[in-house]
Amino acid sequence: MSEHTKTRVLTGITTTGTPHLGNYVGAIKPAIEASQDSNVQSFYFLADYHALIKCQNPKRVQESRLESAATWLALGLDTDNAIFYRQSDILEIPELTWMLSCVCAKGLMNRAHAYKAAVAENEAAENQDADKGITMGLFGYPVLMAADILMFNANKVPVGRDQIQHIEMARDIAGRFNHLYKGQYFTLPEAVVDEKVEVLAGLDGRKMSKSYNNTIPLFVPEKKLQKLVRKIKTNSLEPGEPKDPDSCTLFQIYSAFATAEETAAMRTDYVNGIGWGVAKDRVFEYLNEHLREPRERYNSLLEDPAHIENVLHKGAERARAEAATTMEHLRATVGLGRFV
Incomplete structure (x- = not known):
């Protein structure tokens, strides 16, 4: 099956903080499993242009990009099959952003959740x-x-x-471009929400x-992981009293x-009244064992x-080989092609 006939799945990786257990369970683990499917052409990118919207601390942005890349690689992202790249390495992305901005209705951006929430905060503060305090980055980032x-x-x-709204906006913008320039230049993407993924x-x-x-x-060190697991909030039920796992x-x-x-087995132990100290030790030991090898790789x-x-x-070379061809075609489409 050629790369162009495979289903294409694209995942953005935020680069504004240190990846945590919630990120792993909710996004990283299912995505890494998907990266190993040879029937799918997967694109995984570090969304570092997006990071600049929220963070103007260059050191933090740089650290977070490195930590995020190391995390995904340590956990087994298949970079032979999947295309793994930094957003900022694809110079065609900001160029396409501008082209799409020129067909995107401002009213569509007015309805973006993040923008509306920022306006609501200002109104609540009676500004x-x-x-x-709202930048064009925040306003236009759906583009x-x-x-x-x-x-x-x-x-x-x-x-x-x-994030479903942003995929709907991407469909809207793609449809508008296709209509204005009378062709099927863009595929209309679909949002995939996995209801089984835990928060x-x-x-x-x-x-x-x-x-x-x-x-x-x-990937905190062992002692720190133990400390954090012990801090997890539990109720005041004594050992021997049945506890509700759910x-x-x-x-x-x-x-x-x-x-x-x-x-x-753990559920049964809860019903039988496992003590919180014992439960926390067991959770720590299990997590520590599970994360030991990836932590070393990280x-x-x-x-x-x-x-x-x-x-x-x-990864960027593979991505840009396609992006450069796409942009050359799009430049000619909008009237920015070469004269000869």
């Missing part, structure tokens, strides 16, 4: 300017996301529920998120990594940034 997707004519884009709870019982500062980073963050984290049999990769650079360079 005279509803757009106070950049559309360019990421449409550049490679992705058929499917795995996203969380909060892990964090240390305090709320969704594990950098913004709540309640995360367990994937309302327990500790059980949820364990079952996200354990086999069905191991999860069933630390080795961080010590060898030249290897990561080489992998990303090869």
